[in-house]
Amino acid sequence: MGGTTHENNKLSIAEKRLIGIESLQWCANNAVYFLGLIGAATYDLAGTAFLVAAITLVRNLATSIGNVAAGSVIDSIGPRKTTVAVCAFSAVTSLLIGLGPITEASLIIAAAALGVSGGFINTCTHAYPGYLIATLTGRQRLNGLMVFYSNIAFTLGPIFGGALVSTFSTQSVYLFMAATMAAAGVLALGCHEVLQPEREEDAKMGILSGMVDGARMTLQNHDLRLIFISGFLGFFAFGAFDSLESLFYRDVLEVDVVWLGWLSSVVGFTSSIGAWLLTKLPDRMANLTLLLGSLFGVGLASMIYVGTDILAVAIVGQSINGLAWGFLEPLQMILVQEKAPIAYLGRIMGFVRFGLMSAGVLPLLAAPALAEAFGVQAVLFAASCIIALVGAVFFFGQVKRARSRAAQSE
Template identity: 35%
Template sequence: MPARPSGAVHAPLPSADTEVPFSVRHFLQKGCAMHSRDSAFTLLAKPESRIVAANFLMQLGLQAIYFVGIIGCATYDMGADALVVSSLVLVLNVMLVVMSFVAGPLVDAVGPRRTLAVTLSVMAVAGLAGWLLPLSYGLLYALAAVQGAAFGVGSTSMDAYPRFVSDDPRYLQRVNSLVYTATSVAVIAGPALGGLIVSALPTKCDFAIMAFASLPAIALVWSTVEKIVPSRQRAAAGEACAAGTMGAGDGDARPKARPAGGARGFLADLAEGVRITWESEGLRTLFLIGFLGFFAYGAFDSLESLFYRDVLRAGAQWMGWLSAISGVGGTLGSLAVLRIPQRRLDMTALSAMLLVTGLGSMLYVGTGSIAWACVGQLVCGLGFGAMGPTRTTLTQARCDVSHVGRVTSVMRVGMNSAGVLPLFVAPFLADAFGVQAVLFGASTMVAVVAVAFVARTRTRRESLG
């Protein structure tokens, strides 16, 4: 017990045997409750706290229904084979890629606040539909499309949100780490909650999580107004450019962009994001690390549920439990970014984090043991958890706020589209070589790509920044 400060006067506390008058007890209980509410309100008074809380609720709904809900219903309730599961994931990924691309100009034009409010509203309606409507392949395909769109738009908006609040590098590193920590906690809570629900109720009841989690997230987002006004709301393009050059001291080195939402057209806005990304060596390298590093992971989307069923011989609930273990690793990885000195947070560190994911995936699928699968998921989660805030912080540091939405969308399109091609070939490779062999080969490919990027970024550290 810590010592009391000298000279302090303390009233005697009632012991367990002392009877406390009702009026005093009521006052103390009311005071404690008011203190708890005041603490919560004080915490949520900060915009970064509301962003983190809204991201947690959004990801809670999305993570709960992806593996346990959509894939679980298809695999266990509908008896789907690898081709059907692949087609569901393909629909999700196509919508994810398309809407990630579309989200960038929207965020730059109207801001992440309005973009997220609409996205969360659609999620709430879709969750109710999945919960209450009769289960069918048509419903699963529709939910996969909505979830892919929500992932694309919601994640892009959340990645850009902190940059609309501040341009301070330390602030961005801290908030990005906390945002991704919230995502990792949702990866634990969402599938775990989904696994708990499907253990006692029909699998389709899992979709209710997304419906109810989205409602408070809408309120949190709507109360968090951007401090940097989105381009469509500025009086003139000159004002937009002025606001976009308030970066962290290296604005002259950044490629400049015209404000989004102008008369040039939506396709021109998309092309502008690609141009900005490709003209900067640092942004271009970040894009390639995401695209090439995540390419092989497309095989997991179509084969992972079959790995649980046919190799691990585990029930649907284990899809939730192992995803939750990955979330534990992700939480630790995201929090670890807070401890990395700013000068060390570079492309080489990002490449090393990718290597951790590859090695963790090899452990995850390398045996038929659930125990080793748990270890692999934990290690893999560590790498993914650290990669998210690192990649986002490095991206934000290399572009001004006038085009942060478009550049963020290009980065996400690179990662999300990387896994589309393996979706087509993974089922046929699994028929020829087996599910486990294909997944282990994909994991090895990730590790090899990561080693190559570690070597390249170390030799070009100065030019990459």
């Protein structure tokens, strides 16, 4: 077990492989999402807000299904086997899509298939550190580094995708994803778990029963409940961005499709900085207060991002947005891994991820009609205000509770 120690802050082989898996899958999925799905619908097919919303809705629903379905599978066979299978499925599926034409039907199929696989891999990588490290210090470091490196990949994905689309057809990003996910699958083969939960042989591990278990365990724990509810309400407003963001670039900023990739890359770069800074903070600061403050920051930054029709201002907004996300995402992972019993970690993480991904469905459906009535920019700015308001309410409420507890302990 020499490879699992953390002397001199060295990462184990399994940790390095997990960082590689997370980086590769984000690189591929981000390139395909922005250029192979949203970009293709907006520019290749000259789609309306309703087409973009339909594709995004299918993807979000499929991702939510993948998130929650993965929980039971992870708790049954472990994250390694689950990750290997999902990477193989993603590679084959994206290869087949890349060899076909771009049509409305093909984009819907791609959104559904890759949404499910994306939900699976997302839950896997979010739960995986709980199977590799037992200490909070180690998990804070690994989760922070996962987001740090994966956001570099998140940045490079749209850049690679943009370069491919500028030179070849839009289908080329799907072939890029096939190669990338195949490489992730190879890494997963050797990413063996260190910590093993005691599994009950007679325990039911169906998708529905797993979701019920995950919901019950999440809602019974105060901190997990707060993570879930604040995240659900905050992510609720992001549904508007899913269906309108590409139209904001085209109709408000009036820039070419490649700027979808460039500004996404800005978020990835600054998010990496935020995640790196998180690894340098003391353990005691990796708490709910910082998590909720980060959500508040995302809302404020989003208001700057969509508040004008000036590209430079949008870049500034996205830069701040990414910095806040660099704290928000790994903190969600760290706190769930800390609070969840390892035997239920997959199901709890799956339920939390399901809640976050499904939160935006209703705004996603309503956003196109609201945009027709009030305009794309007005709807996105209102959504940003909602995110900031939710973050502020929970953040200041948590600060007040923390001060009250400190006063009582004196």
